[in-house]
Every structure is written in structure tokens, then in C-alpha cells.
Amino acid sequence: GESVGLHLPTLSVQEGDNSIINCAYSNSASDYFIWYKQESGKGPQFIIDIRSNMDKRQGQRVTVLLNKTVKHLSLQIAATQPGDSAVYFCAETPTGNQFYFGTGTSLTVIP
């Protein structure tokens, strides 16, 4: 499988602050990326996606940035809330079918 890694395994932020979660991917052929949120004991939930022909995409309170030059993704969460506490994964697909997940970052929001 592919190797997709994260720089920070854990992250703690104060409620209301912005969070930035990073991800490095290894396959330059990957052209589509998704960020997932996983709560304890549950399956991943889609947050936001981005194609390789874009460098930024915004959703509700979330923004994904893609730097293809250094094969780096980031997920920015604005005004982080306690409900955002979870593990966040980036996933890449070099095949357009299978997705390969990064190592994950555990986000803890401090009230």
C-alpha cells in the first residue's frame, strides 16, 4: 500500500482557537485526497476533499490546503469546538479506487 504520514500524532487546542492538522503523502501520482474524522469506536466520516488541480478548498469551518510540490496536505478547523475532538486522517488515492490512510492525528479540544 501507499504511505501517507502525519507530522503530529496528537494536538490539543483551546476551544475557540483554530486547529491545523498536517499530512504528508508519498505518491506523487495521487490526484485526490480526503480528510476523514473518526470518533472512538466508529467508522470514519467524510469532512472535505480536494483534487490535485486545486491548492485550496473551503467548507463549513474547515479548509484543506494542498501543496503538491512538497506533497503536503493540511486541514484547518476554524473556531474549534469540543465536538471536533476526534482522530483525523488524510487519505489519498493514486488509483482512483483504493484509498490509503495516513497515520492520524488525535485532536483534543480543551473547554
Added chain:
Amino acid sequence: GAVVSQHPSWVICKSGTSVKIECRSLDFQATTMFWYRQFPKQSLMLMATSNEGSKATYEQGVEKDKFLINHASLTLSTLTVTSAHPEDSSFYICSARAAAVALRAQYFGPGTRLTVT
């Protein structure tokens, strides 16, 4: 949104026995299903890709004779862990996609916690 279920949600079995896990797409036809395993505090590792009516494609390092996958219908895929051992204890998650949909439309099941004693 689309719903994917898994059954059972958790199972405890004895070493040497086999366990079957079901993955169902409840409100759409899943031409492709994926099976992942996840160890505590680790990422999801793709095990295999299952297309309806054909043999599963396994990722490198995954033993196909140990992890039997059957995708017999457009709404059901099963993963059978044969001759389970304690090291097979893990969280098994499936996902499902319909044909000709956006790549984002991969829906995950809630997972099955397998404990082998």
C-alpha cells in the same frame, strides 16, 4: 446520506475458530466494497477491494486464505477470518461505493471489534 451497516458490532471468539463479519449497504447498490483493519491508536490499513461477482483483490501482505472475502450481491460483502489467533484481534471496518459516483461517495460502516482469546 447512504448507510452502511456491519454485523456484528463486536465479537469474541476462541483461538482457532473462524468468524464472519457482514457489511451491508442499506440504501444503495455497492458495486465495490473495501475492507480495512485498524489496531488501537493506529490508522486504517486497506486489506482488500471487493467487486460484486468477482474475486477480491488483496493488498500486499494480506493473506487471502486467512481473510476470505465474498461479495455475492450488490448489498452484501462478508469477511471471514479463518483460524483466528489473538494477533487478529482488531477493529475491522468496511466501506462501500456505488458505480459511477464521485470518489467522495465512499461510505464507511461502524466497524466490528474482534477479540480473539
